[in-house]
Amino acid sequence: MLKTLKRSNLLIFIGFVLFSCSENKGRVLPILGERDVMYSMVNGKEVSDTIYHKVPAFHYLNQDSVMITSESMKGKVWIADFFFSHCPTICPPMTSEMKRLNLETQDLAEYIQFLSFSIDPERDTPTRLRAYRSIYDIAVSNWHFFTGDEAETHLLAKSFFNGAERDAEAEGGFGHTDYFAIVDKEGYVRGIYQGTNKEQVDLLQADLRKLLTIEYGIIGSK
Numbered sequence: 001m002l003k004t005l006k007r008s009n010l011l012i013f014i015g016f017v018l019f020s021c022s023e024n025k026g027r028v029l030p031i032l033g034e035r036d037v038m039y040s041m042v043n044g045k046e047v048s049d050t051i052y053h054k055v056p057a058f059h060y061l062n063q064d065s066v067m068i069t070s071e072s073m074k075g076k077v078w079i080a081d082f083f084f085s086h087c088p089t090i091c092p093p094m095t096s097e098m099k100r101l102n103l104e105t106q107d108l109a110e111y112i113q114f115l116s117f118s119i120d121p122e123r124d125t126p127t128r129l130r131a132y133r134s135i136y137d138i139a140v141s142n143w144h145f146f147t148g149d150e151a152e153t154h155l156l157a158k159s160f161f162n163g164a165e166r167d168a169e170a171e172g173g174f175g176h177t178d179y180f181a182i183v184d185k186e187g188y189v190r191g192i193y194q195g196t197n198k199e200q201v202d203l204l205q206a207d208l209r210k211l212l213t214i215e216y217g218i219i220g221s222k
Contacts, residue, residue: 028214029182029190029207032161054187055159060117060146063129068144070187076113077212078183079204081195082153082162084120085132088171090178094195095136098180101201102140107220111212114143119154119164119174121147161192180204184211 033053059069081098083091095116102114118124124132129145146153157164160181167175182191182204190211193204212218 028210031188031190032192033189052188053159055183055189056156058148058152058156060144060148061126062144062146063126063133065126068146073113073115075185076111077185077208077216078113078115078181079208080115080117080160080181080183081179082117082119082157082160082164082176084118084172084174084176085124085128086120086172087174090176090196094178094180095132097195097198097201098143099136099138101180101205102138102143104205104222105208105220106140107222108209108212108218109140109142111216111218112142112208114140115146116143117146117148117153117156119150119157119176120172121150121153159189161189182208182211185216 031052035052055070057070059067062068079098079101081094083094085091098114098116105112118129124145124147126147129147133139133145154164157176160179160183162177162179162181164174164176166173178195180193180195180201181189182193184190191204191207194200209220209222212220
């Protein structure tokens with residue numbers, strides 16, 4: 001089931017990339033996803049406006065039992081993934097790569113926010129998430145580990161072009177993708193990268209720095 005989930009999401013992602021690249025000329029990174037065209041009359045003339053896919057509003061408890069909303073993180077670029085702490089397969093390397101990325105981008109820490117959403121909230125309480133951070137020696141302030149409604153989280157994953165589902169045949173009881181997503185300040189998904197692949201995570205960092213520099217005028221010290 002997990003292989004099917006990852007394969008189907010990869011095919012969808014490729015389609016989104018091909019579509020988005022053709023519709024986002026002039027941007028340093030494309031806006032991924034479907035788009036709608038809205039028409040209206042202005043001064044007697046019909047004009048069109050392109051409406052792109054955005055990550056919907058959300059709210060979650062973090063590892064410190066603090067309720068965090070998407071609105072409270074507005075104005076920062078997000079790096080997000082979906083995981084669960086009891087995962088015995090892809091989550092450990094994902095967390096290790098995310099930690100490496102976080103440490104290597106600390107020169108940009110005030111401008112970026114890392115988000116790890118648990119797809120197994122029944123077991124991943126705030127206490128468990130604090131323990132998980134301790135296991136990986138994660139002490140940075142710009143990385144939230146979130147727990148909340150399971151069904152809503154699995155649905156939210158799709159907005160980040162990830163997949164998550166209960167799967168009795170998968171190790172740990174859940175199947176999910178290993179993608180890291182870049183979301184810009186406006187809530188648009190701008191890139192998807194394989195979080196278990198060092199070269200892909202390095203590409204994410206390069207793209208993140210380009211996005212911040214070219215579109216927001218933010219230059220790090222590296």
